[in-house]
Amino acid sequence: MNTSHKIASYLLSTKAVKLSPEQPFKWSSGWNSPIYCDNRVTLSYPEARTFIKKSLAKAIKKHFPDAELIAGVATAGIPQGTLVAEALGLPFAYVRPKPKEHGMGNQIEGRIEKGQKVVVIEDLISTGGSSLKAVDALREAGIEVVGMVAIFTYGFKIADKNFADKNVPLVTLSNYNALIDEAIKQNYISAESLESLKKWRRKPETWGV
Numbered sequence: 001m002n003t004s005h006k007i008a009s010y011l012l013s014t015k016a017v018k019l020s021p022e023q024p025f026k027w028s029s030g031w032n033s034p035i036y037c038d039n040r041v042t043l044s045y046p047e048a049r050t051f052i053k054k055s056l057a058k059a060i061k062k063h064f065p066d067a068e069l070i071a072g073v074a075t076a077g078i079p080q081g082t083l084v085a086e087a088l089g090l091p092f093a094y095v096r097p098k099p100k101e102h103g104m105g106n107q108i109e110g111r112i113e114k115g116q117k118v119v120v121i122e123d124l125i126s127t128g129g130s131s132l133k134a135v136d137a138l139r140e141a142g143i144e145v146v147g148m149v150a151i152f153t154y155g156f157k158i159a160d161k162n163f164a165d166k167n168v169p170l171v172t173l174s175n176y177n178a179l180i181d182e183a184i185k186q187n188y189i190s191a192e193s194l195e196s197l198k199k200w201r202r203k204p205e206t207w208g209v
């Protein structure tokens with residue numbers, strides 16, 4: 001099994017994927033969705049966690065071998081980013097959605113140096129809004145973002161456009177198509193749910209509005 005299907009299979013076996021067409025989930029972007037993929041759950045399963053950590057490390061070595069620092073997008077990218085930074089023996093920092101309102105007032109937490117080459121770790125890409133906000137903060141701090149690696153993407157065109165507009169190379173380990181392939185193989189999904197997912201995917205930004 002290839003990496004994208006293996007991770008999809010872990011997302012199903014750990015029950016990280018939930019379907020609820022009747023009571024839609026609200027996504028970070030504000031979109032309503034009949035599906036939620038909670039990658040955070042995989043952290044509770046050592047076998048899945050280790051496979052994801054090793055796959056992230058392999059992707060960084062292959063695509064961004066000059067990485068000097070790993071940065072996690074808060075919050076779900078923090079544990080994943082920490083694990084992979086440890087595996088690669090690299091420094092780690094994380095980026096909040098906005099500057100903290102007390103204490104040091106930081107948006108980026110950890111030691112960073114201007115000009116450092118960073119790879120951003122995100123758990124999941126829907127529109128890319130959250131992770132690209134982190135890229136903006138890193139660039140404003142004088143950090144060179146060489147790319148991003150995410151565990152999962154829905155593969156929406158809007159995300160491709162957002163990453164292209166910001167000139168951020170994105171590598172993803174698994175995706176929606178691999179998830180649906182595996183879900184069908186494993187009878188995780190009813191024919192009825194599959195139909196509602198197909199409808200949703202045609203116009204996700206206005207589904208359930």
Ligand SMILES: O=P(O)(O)OC[C@H]1O[C@H](OP(=O)(O)OP(=O)(O)O)[C@H](O)[C@@H]1O
Pocket residue numbers: 028029073074075076077122123124125126127128129130131
């Ligand atoms: O590509 P996007 O449209 O930005 O959506 C994906 C983002 O949404 C989730 O984070 P969430 O806002 O739920 O916060 P969390 O990481 O703190 O759980 C996820 O972890 C991504 O960061």
Ligand SMILES: O=C(O)c1cc(=O)[nH]c(=O)[nH]1
Pocket residue numbers: 026027028029035036037038039124126127
């Ligand atoms: O877009 C989101 O907020 C989102 C979607 C999803 O499936 N999983 C998740 O953690 N966040």
